Amino acid sequence: MMIKGYEVVVGLEVHAELNTKTKIYCSCRNSFGLEVNTQVCPICLGMPGTLPTLNEKVVEYAIKMGHALNCKINRICKQDRKNYFYPDLPKSYQISQADIPLCADGYLDVIMDGGEVKRIGVERIHIEEDAGKLLHSDKFDGSLVDFNRCGVPLIEIVSRPDMRGSDEAKAYLETIRSILKYIDISDCKMQEGSIRCDVNVSVHKPGEPFGTRCEMKNVNSFSAAVRGIDYEANRQIEILESGGTVVQETRRWDDQKGISVSMRTKEDAQDYRYFPEPDLLTIVVPHEKVDELKRTLPELPNAKIMRYVRDYGLSHYDAAMIVDVVEKSAFFEKCIEAGCNAPKLLSNWILGEISKFMNDGTAIEETKLTPEKMSELIGLIDSGKISTAAGKTVFDIIVKEDADIQKIIEEKGLAQVSDDSALEAIADDVLKANEKSVSDYLNGKTNALGYLVGQCMKASKGRANPGKMKEIILSKING
Amino acid sequence: MKLYEYSAYELSEMLRAKKISSRELTESVLCRAEEVDGKVNAYIYTDREMSLKMADRADHLIASGKAASRLAGIPVGIKDNISTKGIPTTCASKMLENYVPVFNATVMDKLADAGCVISGKLNMDEFAMGSSTENSYFKTTRNPFDNDCVPGGSSGGSAAAVACGEAVIALGSDTGGSIRQPASLCGVVGLKPTYGSVSRYGLVAFASSLDQIGVFGRCVRDAALLQDEIQGHDSMDATSAHRSYPSLYDGLNDDISGLKIGIPSEYYERGVKPGVTEAVMRSVKELEKRGAKVIPISLPSTKYALSAYYIIACAEASSNLARFDGVKYGYRAKDCDGLIDMYERTRSEGFGREVKRRIMLGTFVLSSGYFDAYYKKAKLLQKRIQQEFDDAFNSVDVIVTPTSPSEAFKIGERVLDPLAMYAADICTVTVNIAGLPAVSVPCGYSESGLPYGMQIIGRKFDEQTILNAALAHECSFGGFRKPAI
Amino acid sequence: MDIDIRHIAKLSRLRISDDELAGYEKEMSDIIAMVEAMPDIEDELTVDPDNAMTLRSDETVSEKIPRDEILKNAPKVVAGCVVVPKTVE
Incomplete structure (x- = not known):
């Protein structure tokens, strides 16, 4: 993406909260949205004398992500302290990783809207602890500290400056989120802050070296990342165009106002005084464990999309839509397993009717719908045994109750009538009652045919096979 | 002889034989504290009612035959940087003057399970930084052998209390000599165990990679008894060592024939007073007579x-003490004008001078541009020092040195000269740097009657060998000598 | 060597008064002079695989300290939260 003759260079640091049962360094529950300061213990409050113990699942989850992003796994590594004072950081240092991250030197292939593949380098993935939250109120002179989030495990995924604009950044972020969900290590709820990012942006003329970069903090959604990158690129280009120079600095993105403001320049950059965490010893993950985590990695979203296109003939767009939601893709695959052999029709139903109730907040498993029933229903529609409209009636029932599809069809009389003599009788009645339309059709008004078929369908209460009905009417009119 | 004057191992027998009760013993120790602590200033906190309640519980435990530990009913003094649930833990700092922990250190849980009685919390240098106990915010502990002299530090309260009968045994902590040096200056036995053998959970950190909880007693047997109770792996401390920890007390044996004693010349050079060297060498000779072999190294x-x-x-301290920021616990400066003002004033008013100096030194050596020149170099030297010890232990079983280059010095004498004060640790810091166990035992007295100490250093997790050597020395040298207080 | 005590104090969140400054400068310089006698060692810091730790299994513990109890040492608490001077970054 070029803006006014400049190339935009973007690097991203994504922080994702892991969905382990307990926090990274203590046995407190790792859960969001509970009452303030109820998910805390002496350890995550940094009380004098307390010590951290590293949660093994955090290491495993981070390695899984490392495998998913094709990283080298540093199975022998350590943790370091990052020292800074802030009220939401009880120990006044964050336990993180400095020179030896758990995973390094990987890449991620993202599929752009046009279908072309772009490879983005991943510099590192490391584990660290989250901080608490400051709460503010205009009515209150002071800030309140809620420590519940202290010690929630995070992975930080640092990309290389390989993205060339906000479109690639967006595709990268969406792919990262999708992977996190597929390997089931993060809930990825943007609004709950479980995935956040810092954005690095610079601009330069093609052929020239990279420009000075600015880091933007407080980017709390993917759409904010897009807006922030575009804003920042334009800001830098304007400076350069008017003969100025870009200053290396940290800026804060204000999404409401749509602007970034300077937080601090390179000169007063913080000195974090990193050093090895003396309360923890070496992290040593056995070779077998590293291999096992790779072996048990599920199929990743990009591979899935490509397989759906290749094996099931779905459009790239539909495949991506299904894959985007783990539950939808799991249901899709279970239906195929249950014998559904009309994948495109199945995909339409998943993106249509099933998505409708899921968007209202109902999970598939909360309904009575099973892959077996869905496959049966799709089969009946696909073979013309029932109409799409009748299918919808059946669907609405099997979502709500554990009912036998054949029985529903019988009881509600939903079976399509394909029997020639019955259809012919209906056609005769309709043609007799609509002679005007027949003559219209014969005079070249072809859309009169649709009207006639519609009347037949109505007369059959929707049960007539529309294809067959059309054939019969045509043969009768054309004599 | 009063009850407080007995050794823990003797009292243990008496309690089990029901010749005495824990209440009587505890009363005796508390009375002794009331009697002499006005002079010695060993305790920061005592609670008679609490201690007696614990004593009654111990008596009940013993009476019902459920007392599994030899230490059931024995009063133990606790250095005030060990977290005690519901009992103030100040680290002798204004910063934690009103802090009452909501959790117990692992060692405190162990002592509670054993049925020990807490006799009180003991004075120390603020946050364990110092070698004289003059850096306490509350008071200066005095040497029981000469009230004008320091007891050493930082566990000066623990050493002084044990020396003058205000505690039977005590816990201390040792980062660079903070158990061994005051033990030496107060004429008692002090054991700094191998790094990782006693859980640090609940020990308020000074330097995490060097800190270790250890014990004081008036004799080697008592030190072994208390160490038996607190050692062992703890899942709450990631640096705690997985291994078996057999009873040191049961393993005590004063037969040291064949023991190879290394004498490192470097520890008898610069600044070590001739009287100290003579006392140590005299003791080594006695060990030789008992069958040990002396090897210069x-x-x-x-x-x-x-x-x-x-x-x-x-x-490490600059980072460990950063949590004292006035937000969650401890001192907060009054009438703050914004966050930075609160941080700076809280920390400047809450910490004493030595603590501030060390925090700044630590901040400096880690700061941008200096890490390699200082911290990295120091860590590489640490590796080299460890290697030299490893090599030495290929040819010797224990290494014997003075504990402190001199006997107790006068209160106030070194306060204004940090380097002179730091020199007090010259013989002890290497042991922490190498993570080894070492015990200090009294080995002589100056002309003015102040104790000298001898340090016996062992291989990692070989507390048994150094305690056996210490026991053999104790047999030759004679037992604890009471201060004339 | 000269140490910028003011800068170091700021990083440490300590406030050093003018009359304390000279004293700290002298003492720190003395200590730094001592430590600068350390020899250079041509080597890199490494991670020791033999010094491995056991990781904690991801299980919650039932024992919990009530909020009032765990915040009882805090200098100021309002509505279950610790209060600090107004802080917005």
């Missing part, structure tokens, strides 16, 4: 150990 990097120690310890 060299630990050439010793002269850099103090530098490496101060860099590593202060770097």
